Amino acid sequence: MDAIPLFFLLGFVARLARSDLKIPGQLYEALSIYLLLAIGLKGGMELARQDALALIPQALSVMALGAIIPLIAFPVLHKLGKLDRFNAAAIAGHYGSVSVVTYAVAADYLIARSTEFEAYLPLFLVLLEMPGIAVGILLARMGGDFRSVRWGALGHEIFLGKSMVLLGGGLLIGWVAGPTGLAPLEPFFFDLFKGVLCLFLLEMGLVAASQAPALRTSGVFLAVFAIVMPIFSATLGSVLGMMIGLSAGGTLLLATLAASASYIAAPAAMRIAVPEANPGLSITAALVITFPFNILIGIPLYDRIIGLLFGS
Amino acid sequence: MDAIPLFFLLGFVARLARSDLKIPGQLYEALSIYLLLAIGLKGGMELARQDALALIPQALSVMALGAIIPLIAFPVLHKLGKLDRFNAAAIAGHYGSVSVVTYAVAADYLIARSTEFEAYLPLFLVLLEMPGIAVGILLARMGGDFRSVRWGALGHEIFLGKSMVLLGGGLLIGWVAGPTGLAPLEPFFFDLFKGVLCLFLLEMGLVAASQAPALRTSGVFLAVFAIVMPIFSATLGSVLGMMIGLSAGGTLLLATLAASASYIAAPAAMRIAVPEANPGLSITAALVITFPFNILIGIPLYDRIIGLLFGS
Amino acid sequence: MDAIPLFFLLGFVARLARSDLKIPGQLYEALSIYLLLAIGLKGGMELARQDALALIPQALSVMALGAIIPLIAFPVLHKLGKLDRFNAAAIAGHYGSVSVVTYAVAADYLIARSTEFEAYLPLFLVLLEMPGIAVGILLARMGGDFRSVRWGALGHEIFLGKSMVLLGGGLLIGWVAGPTGLAPLEPFFFDLFKGVLCLFLLEMGLVAASQAPALRTSGVFLAVFAIVMPIFSATLGSVLGMMIGLSAGGTLLLATLAASASYIAAPAAMRIAVPEANPGLSITAALVITFPFNILIGIPLYDRIIGLLFGS
Amino acid sequence: MRETHPCKLVVMIAEAAIEDSLARDVMRLGAHGYTVADVRGQGSHGVRRALWGADRSIRMEVLCDELTSNAIVDHVEKHYFDHYAMIAYVSDVGVLRPGKFQHKD
Amino acid sequence: MRETHPCKLVVMIAEAAIEDSLARDVMRLGAHGYTVADVRGQGSHGVRRALWGADRSIRMEVLCDELTSNAIVDHVEKHYFDHYAMIAYVSDVGVLRPGKFQHKD
Amino acid sequence: MRETHPCKLVVMIAEAAIEDSLARDVMRLGAHGYTVADVRGQGSHGVRRALWGADRSIRMEVLCDELTSNAIVDHVEKHYFDHYAMIAYVSDVGVLRPGKFQHKD
Numbered sequence A, B, C: 001m002d003a004i005p006l007f008f009l010l011g012f013v014a015r016l017a018r019s020d021l022k023i024p025g026q027l028y029e030a031l032s033i034y035l036l037l038a039i040g041l042k043g044g045m046e047l048a049r050q051d052a053l054a055l056i057p058q059a060l061s062v063m064a065l066g067a068i069i070p071l072i073a074f075p076v077l078h079k080l081g082k083l084d085r086f087n088a089a090a091i092a093g094h095y096g097s098v099s100v101v102t103y104a105v106a107a108d109y110l111i112a113r114s115t116e117f118e119a120y121l122p123l124f125l126v127l128l129e130m131p132g133i134a135v136g137i138l139l140a141r142m143g144g145d146f147r148s149v150r151w152g153a154l155g156h157e158i159f160l161g162k163s164m165v166l167l168g169g170g171l172l173i174g175w176v177a178g179p180t181g182l183a184p185l186e187p188f189f190f191d192l193f194k195g196v197l198c199l200f201l202l203e204m205g206l207v208a209a210s211q212a213p214a215l216r217t218s219g220v221f222l223a224v225f226a227i228v229m230p231i232f233s234a235t236l237g238s239v240l241g242m243m244i245g246l247s248a249g250g251t252l253l254l255a256t257l258a259a260s261a262s263y264i265a266a267p268a269a270m271r272i273a274v275p276e277a278n279p280g281l282s283i284t285a286a287l288v289i290t291f292p293f294n295i296l297i298g299i300p301l302y303d304r305i306i307g308l309l310f311g312s
Numbered sequence D, E, F: 001m002r003e004t005h006p007c008k009l010v011v012m013i014a015e016a017a018i019e020d021s022l023a024r025d026v027m028r029l030g031a032h033g034y035t036v037a038d039v040r041g042q043g044s045h046g047v048r049r050a051l052w053g054a055d056r057s058i059r060m061e062v063l064c065d066e067l068t069s070n071a072i073v074d075h076v077e078k079h080y081f082d083h084y085a086m087i088a089y090v091s092d093v094g095v096l097r098p099g100k101f102q103h104k105d
């Protein structure tokens, strides 16, 4: 059996049982810096093997996907879920953006099954990070007080946030250095990747369980949303993947990206751009429900859906 | 020459010379999380290859060993050493429990000599962690004020302490995932193991030396105890190892476990369960004397003893 | 293209653009502990293969070089640069000492080009760390108030500073343990080296850029000094390298050591021994100008100079 | 100009081992919150360098009214001072929304 | 014996997300400096364990004259209290070089 | 109700480089202990982000009687203020066991 979900479960159960196990804050930071850089480097290295120009149409359609998802999520949350505009918009933004770790788990899922996928997919990961957040903020500010948004500070927060710099920077370095330039970095950035990912998932389990009590107050609607929305987005992502000619593996990754909800970049940006939103709601949805759902059930489920789509 | 004791010496000497070398607290935490998980995973992986049920008799006798050691140590400390009940019981508990790093050094000692050992021994490490601590607490509370012990909090502290969760959790994950599930984690959890252990021993040297001044006040009796007790326990462990049919290598590991004294789990548990005990005393004995004694002199000595027992 | 300077640039640009990317302080500490130990171990391992006594004359002349550089830099800074005695002396001391990371980048430069070099060069790194600092302090204290220097505290600070202990300790351990003793540590200390170095350079980029604003107030003279001085010292180092019979690769390393300026050991020592000096000045020169100059331009330049000297 | 209202600030510096139990006690005694930082230091129990687990110390501060402050100080004096490396002090500060820090029943 | 001069100490405990913007505001409002520490804690917004990014809190302290102290307290009350996990308090302390902490124009 | 006794609290914020020497001085001047936390901040010597060694700052607090407090403040004013990034302030607090903080001879 694959070890990754087991590490998540260990953390989750340990925290629920109120163990004193704790991942020190700076170790958490270190692990996430490592994961972001490593994913970026790997993607950039593969990009160096591609005709980058040929990817532009694909890239644009992927960015459009990131913008559309929150536009669909917002009315559902606001009208159906009766959440106020700020909370509906903030949550929608989280689901428009992506989760790097969910991506890594899906990539590992494919590797373990020896399923091929387009190795430049980390590029899409980078491209999908921002549009959803931007649309979420626009939705929150609709209705006149646009001027009160400090767009400069905000653009800054989004484009120069830690995860964009590390993913994007890694991508660029990987692209410029190419496979030979990166070869001496392999033992560190590639061979250790899965081990580090496991440690990170242990921490994610601890964090998710520590936020679990908020479930009681966040309402049933949000819990349902946090499961139905990813399935819907994954379907959207699968269809787009097929349309732009990705392989079944690449399509699964795109579907997983669409299904995943951000819990690093989006919370940081929303806290500054939409302070009226209660961060507890979006975190609970994204981290306590959607994240475990995706890594435990979602990925195999989307794989099944894509299998049907690809008629295999 | 093996590098491990050299790293300990480097840290020890650096601290005695009052160097400003410091291992940051969170790095210490990170290294210990890594070591505990790695040992657990390795053991669990081997357990997956065993008939686990067949190990139950061995396991029970090993747990009995953990309970007997503090029962022997307590009267020695209390009557002979004139320590009050609380201190005698707390120290006894430390010696009933085990030191993970000492175990790792002994395992490395065997590997360096290509001596075989039962690969499921980390299971015994997990089993030996608790009974000694529990007996130590019972001894401290003998004589009436049993009700004042918060047994819930305490059981919690022991069974859900960081080291139990990581060792036990690693064991379970290793067992469930099995060798194939763990294969992609090897570069991280197994190949790096000895290097991380060296770094940890550097830190242990720093810590041991920083506690060394307490030796002046802790008395000669405790110093002698901290050397004689491990030798005695190791002999006990060796005999048990033979009786339950372990190989010479496995017997050395069991002897070393018996000889080792806890300085992570036990201090934390005792601080809460037996606050009357002076933590300086048990730490000095376990960390400043027994730990270096075991890794520098004890392990080869026990190896010799076992060589005699096995008649080789 | 080699990835190392790219990581520095990523950090530098990210910080200039005011990204919130930050390397946690304890991760910085952990990376530098790792690098210092790994370099020391590697050097010590090679030393074990040498006739150490035969190196004494070389070693002495290298130490002399470390003492001469600040003696040349001081009058330039004091007379030409109009810096007061304390600042001139402190900066001179920084340039007499060495930068471990610059050394590592130069070694990597050679490895990437398959150029051979004497593997015991880390020994020179250790030897060059102190003399420059000591001479800098003496220069600051010239003129009577020698007695106010707490020589004990100072010698302590220099010889027992973190970097000396880890480099020197690593060297000793490597020497005693030898290649076979270190073999099991290779995956950790050697295979990961370049990856860790890249992460450290990312951080150096962040730090250098965060100090960059100080350039505005530190004056043009210092900026020119921070480029001319390394070129001069590298030439001195190259000539010495040839004279003591080093290979072209070894000569490049010695030249780079001479050219590099300390930003770990020297700032710490100067802050205590020469508090009158403004640390902003020396840090700006050493870290914001000389360090990037050396890794981006200097090393290839010195390589060219040495090529001419060796007539190849 | 905005006025601040008098309030007590209780600061406790103690072994990290009792952080959780201190936090529970403080909340039970009527405080609405607390803030904890990791520290190191020296005192009658020797130097605590925070090098490793058992060597870590914390600094907890609690804003509360006088009633709660007295209860906390009494409680820690009785339950922790004898057996743990620990000190406590109280000072007077001004807060903006005093209701937030009044004794919780 | 050296005399100390009266000065205000403003302490703010808040989500780490607003550290940079608080620091900017405080300097703009006339302070000459500030000091920040990483903390964890509990309050009306629940437990904040500093386990991960969005869960971190900071403690910022600012030494300043009464004018600046009032300005800071007013400002944070208006701009941050409603939407962020945050508290603030003010106390009286003595400093050596009062000029260093007077309102900056 | 338990009474607290008046005591001085000296707080110093300074470059990490002088932590050890400050600690030694404080103990020598009669204090029984001190507590140190890692901090970052800004002041007349610029921004100190604690990104790397030379950039780190510490916050040391010392509970002591007035005699010791004056001695400490005098000492740091004379020995550190001119050359190091550093500030210090003193405030009045109440402690439980005043003997613990009286001048050590």
Ligand SMILES: Nc1ncnc2c1ncn2[C@@H]1O[C@H](COP(=O)(O)O)[C@@H](O)[C@H]1O
Pocket (backbone or CB within 6 Å): D013, D014, D040, D041, D042, D043, D044, D045, D046, D047, D048, D057, D084, D085, D086, D087, F031, F032, F033, F034, F035, F036, F061, F062, F063, F064, F101
């Ligand atoms: N006089 C003091 N001033 C500031 N902190 C102190 C003082 N005495 C003790 N402490 C702190 O409180 C902890 C426990 O104190 P003690 O129980 O006296 O060892 C020490 O490790 C210090 O961090």
Ligand SMILES: Nc1ncnc2c1ncn2[C@@H]1O[C@H](COP(=O)(O)O)[C@@H](O)[C@H]1O
Pocket (backbone or CB within 6 Å): D031, D032, D033, D034, D035, D036, D061, D062, D063, D064, D101, E013, E014, E040, E041, E042, E043, E044, E045, E046, E047, E048, E057, E084, E085, E086, E087
């Ligand atoms: N009564 C209190 N005493 C000390 N710190 C508090 C108190 N209330 C809140 N805090 C701190 O301020 C943060 C935000 O408070 P709140 O907005 O009430 O959740 C908490 O996470 C605590 O760190």
Ligand SMILES: Nc1ncnc2c1ncn2[C@@H]1O[C@H](COP(=O)(O)O)[C@@H](O)[C@H]1O
Pocket (backbone or CB within 6 Å): E031, E032, E033, E034, E035, E036, E061, E062, E063, E064, E101, F013, F014, F040, F041, F042, F043, F044, F045, F046, F047, F048, F057, F084, F085, F086, F087
């Ligand atoms: N007004 C202030 N309020 C709070 N902390 C300050 C203040 N001024 C300076 N500091 C702290 O003291 C350190 C040294 O101050 P300075 O010597 O003014 O650069 C700064 O890095 C801050 O951490």
Ligand code: NA
Pocket (backbone or CB within 6 Å): A069, A094, A095, A096, A097, A098, A099, A233, A257, A258, A259, A260, A261, A262
């Ligand atoms: Na998404």
Ligand code: NA
Pocket (backbone or CB within 6 Å): B069, B094, B095, B096, B097, B098, B099, B233, B257, B258, B259, B260, B261, B262
């Ligand atoms: Na034992």
Ligand code: NA
Pocket (backbone or CB within 6 Å): C069, C094, C095, C096, C097, C098, C099, C233, C257, C258, C259, C260, C261, C262
């Ligand atoms: Na140099």
